[in-house]
Amino acid sequence: MAIGILAMAAIGIVMTRPGLAPAQFFPLYQLHKSVGITILLAAILRILWRLTHRPPGLPADMPAVEKLAAHAGHFGLYALMLALPLTGWALVSASVLHIPTFLYGAIPWPDLPILSALHDKAPAEAALKAIHATGAFALIALVCLHAAAALRHHFIVRDDVLTRMLPWPQHPARRPKNSKIEEQRS
């Protein structure tokens, strides 16, 4: 998911650069659509998982304002990982080009109703394009903030918030930050 989102940001920025030849950006748009729908499906699964599983709690000694910021940031990440593929899908559906979507060149994917049937798609397409781009930059900013916060927890606050997010098995439980600090002092 993280790799997918980073790849989408990179592809999205590259493919919309002016001056690219159609042969260069056309395949990028198709790939962007394929990866975007993949992320949409993965995000739905992830959110279902999140709603049915309680995540590890935040460190007890975190200041309340930091906890609030963490919850808000996480909510924003979930919201945008759904909203970006959805607005992208809507944008494709409202495109005046009316290019059918085939995920990874093979799997047909429908346009959204209503938008694809608009008599004059141009205004809807322009609005959705602005929303999608704004959301994309917001997500990029939030991902940077998320990564910065994780690094801060690891290197500055020195708790286990980062390591417990890692997908691979952790070494014997990281020591609580207090004992770690004591160890370094010794």
Place this chain on the structure above:
Amino acid sequence: MIIRHNRASKFSIAATVLLVLFGDTEAARAAQWIIDPARSKLGFSGTQVGTQFQGTLTPYTARINFDPADLANSSVHIEIDPASATTGDPQRDAALPATEWFDVADFPKAVFDATSIQTTGTNAFNADGKLTIRGVTLPFSLPFTLEIDGATAHATGHAQLIRTDFGVGQGPWTSGDFVALKVDVNIDLVATRGQATTSQ
């Protein structure tokens, strides 16, 4: 004398059209020819974002009367189903029937109708007529070569058209930025001399 015959052959064409004729060197009257779908191909080629693609059209209905010795009574009438256009790419094939391109819902038939056929050389002819695509009818000329071996005739021909002359590619597609305006029409048809079923 014109002999007419309607036959649903299996073939294809899309942004294009065709025709075909075949001659009977022995009969004194324009003969009717029946296309052999298994050995014939009605196709087109275009360029999308810099890459050329080939398309075929099938089925089509052809009514062909042709006699090199009686060109005045020779004619070709071909009706093509634009919805049958296939180009080997699912995305492109899904786009072609849409409003922006062939708009098959409103214009289910493309037609080439040639009633003026001239000799242009040995085994070479030119069929002048009208081509209708997406409801737009324009003069169209199809040069072709023809070889007749007994009761079998083989015609090959090539022509070009500008797709936007016929409204194929609406809105932003009226520019050639993504899809070239020029489309090649290719025919490679094999026909056998048929039985006269009707005459007038």
